[in-house]
Structure formats: structure tokens, C-alpha cells
Amino acid sequence: MADSFGPMHAQGAGGGPHGMDPDMGSSRQEPIRVLVVDDHALFRRGLEIVLAAEEDIQVVGEAGDGAEAVEKAADLLPDIVLMDVRMPKRGGIEACTSIKEVAPSAKIIMLTISDEEADLYDAIKAGATGYLLKEISTDEVATAIRAVADGQSQISPSMASKLLTEFKSMIQRTDERRLVPAPRLTDRELEVLKLVATGMNNRDIAKELFISENTVKNHVRNILEKLQLHSRMEAVVYAMREKILEIR
Template sequence: MGDGWAAASVDGGSEEHSEAGNAEPIRVLVVDDHALFRRGLEIVLAQEEGITVVGEAADGAEAVEKAADLLPDIILMDVRMPRRSGIEACTAIKEVVPSAKIVMLTISDEEADLYEAIKAGATGYLLKEISTDEVASAIRAVADGQSQISPSMASKLLTEFKSMIQRTDDRRLVPAPKLTDREIEVLKLVATGMNNREIARELFISENTVKNHVRNILEKLQLHSRMEAVVYAMREKILEIG
């Protein structure tokens, strides 16, 4: 893996790893059909404090079995693999080990793979051009409740959101839950990729206040992640993309 982009991140509501400090290492399962790539990741992550690779798998079917057995915190998984694809495995793993957070680490920059991965429950979508240092940073960010996605792929998501809104112009939509003006402000900034600290600076409020707003937004919309909230808000025309 060579030098790459800095993955775009979106803070989430989970604070379990940050609150726990360094007491418990982040348990990682590596899934890829190339043994050399798996080994390379293990070597890189073995040098990182607070991260432990607890196992590896060579395909999606084995990934589901290993996830159920090892109960990892984070799963780094390729999209296209034999026997069972990463996206199919993602769906199965979320049913068996819902606490596991799955990050797709792939060469595929196909929009269809990105959309299907998110629908299947992936928390991140990173291209393999990411630098080695950024792999560990992405793991820590996801463990701390953020979503990680390549900026180039994020722009494709925004384009799809806009198209989705246009396609639903003629549909009768169920009225969306009422968000306050401040919650809408926060959600708009989330949609731009800002993290909690950046949103707090932008709105001149505390970081804890931002976290509370995000938590309330997710509860009102009955969603589980900030990424889902942005998709929902754009679909329901709570937000618009210029």
C-alpha cells in the first residue's frame, strides 16, 4: 500500500473505546483472499499500540465463521472474494455479531459496491491505496464511533443521494420526524464530513452539545449511524445538496 488520501471521517455516538482508554485493545479480524496482503496488514498492525489482530480469513464464508468465533471489534474485509463476497458476508456477520464494525478495504471503486456495502451494514469503505499509517488511524476512528470513507467514494455517495432525491420527487413520502432548527444545522454539517469538534467550532457550542444533538437526531429518526441519518435526511428532503 502506497501513500494515499486521508480517509474522510464522520464521528458517531459510540464512546466505548475512548472512554475505556487503552485498557482493552481493539480486536481486529483481517479478511482478504490474498495471503500476502493479509500478512502485510498483520505486520503493520502488530506494531500499533492498542490494536490486536485476533484472526484472519481468506473468503466471506470463512469470515462469518471466524467472526462468530472470535467476536472482533473491527473487521477489515475485501469486497470481492471467492465462495462468498465481502458484501454477502457483511450482511451475515451483522446478524451473527451485530457489535462488530465492518470496514471494506478494497481496490473496487465501483459505485454499486459502495452502495451495497453501506446497505449491508458496513461502517466504512476504504480503497487499498490508503497508506499503512492510515489503516491504524481508520481502525481507531471506527472503534470510536466514526465512519470512514474515501473522499472520492464519498463524492459518489453525495451524487447518488442527489439522484435519489430527484427520483422521489413524484412520490408521496411519509412525513419525517420533526427536527429542531439546531438539529438540522448539525445534520447539514455532518453531511459535509465534519467531525464533532469541527461542528462545535462552526456553531460556537461545546463538543458534548454536538454529541447530544447527534444522539437526539438518531433517536428521532430511529437510525443507528450518522451516515444513515444523512441518507435518510436527503431522501426525505430534510437536507438538500447544492
């Protein structure tokens, strides 16, 4: 099953699976509980087999469509929902919003063949923390799950480029002015946010700015608190929409 999803291409917007801290997840006592959602039974089964080999990951349930996913999420309260975008009855993006309501602590990773910018953008707006294409390798799936469980965002590089292009276009199209002043970020926080927007992980940001990884984590946490957001990707969306930072 090692190559059942195709060659490895995906990396994380929060640093990517290969940019993760070596001790990531070392302090976690319980396995990461995963709900697998896909309308193809064979694909679900393949994921279960792959993830069963990971000692720190436990597949606690599966669903074949978005409606069933919401019910299972409410019942199982998983840590991670690994979900397709386009499914019968109820799609993954629509289900994403409902899952966040019934299982607020669950983090959602979209695993899909859809490379449409609209799907990516809508998934993030709906609360997804990751967006990976099914060309990702099986080994990369477990790594992405660990990264998201650790608080990072994951996005395929090709989709990250489309995301930034869409954000830039969105900013250029809108003439609306902010009614409420945006929270003030420090110069250092702005530096960190700009590097987050390029897809760097905490380790790379620390090297770039000559500061410790713990300091980077503190800056990211402060940014999210100031902006009242929940993820790194949401912070980048907000910053570009409010013209706090500019992607050239």
C-alpha cells in the same frame, strides 16, 4: 511496510483520521479486536504486521473470503472487521449483512480497490461503517480503525463525493411519498446533520457552530435515536432519502 498501500489519500466522513480527537480511545481499557478479511494472503499478512505494532489494536483472526468471515465473526466477536469487497465464494458486501446478524456489535470497514459507486452504496446499505480504498497508507489503517471503534464513519474523500452524487440522483428519481411522517429534528440538529453530510468531524462541527464537542456528540446521538439509525452515514442516507436535508 509503511508505504505498502500507497500514498495517503483517505480521510473519514466522520472527520477523517486527521480530524480525530487527540484523546480518542484514551478511555478504552481493552485493545480493539480486529478480524482481517481479504482473499490475498500476502495482503492479510501485511495488515497483520502493520497492526501488530499498534499497542491498542489486536488482530484476533483472519479470513480469505466472505463465508469464512461470517464464521470467524460469529466465533471471535471482533470489534472491527476489516474486509475486502470482492472475494471468491462470498463477497464482502453480502457477508456484511450476515456478520451484522451473528456479531451485531462488530463494525465493518471495507478496504478495497473498488471505486464503484454501486459497491459503496451497497456496502453502506449492508451496514458498513467505513469504505476506504487500498491506496490508503498503512499508518492510516490503524487510525481509521480507532475512529470507527470510537463511533465515527470513515470514507475516502473521492468516494464521499460519489456517494453524495448518488444520493442526490436517487432523490431526484423517486416520486414516492412518505407514508409515515419523518421524525422532527430541531433546527440545530438539522444544522449538525448537514455538516456531518459534508464530512466534518465533531471538532470541526463544534468550531463551525461555536458549540462544544460534547454538545455536538449529544446532537448526533439524538439524531440517531430519533431516526432509529446506527451510524452517521445511515443518518445522512435517511435524511436525503426523506428530503429532510438537500445536498446542492
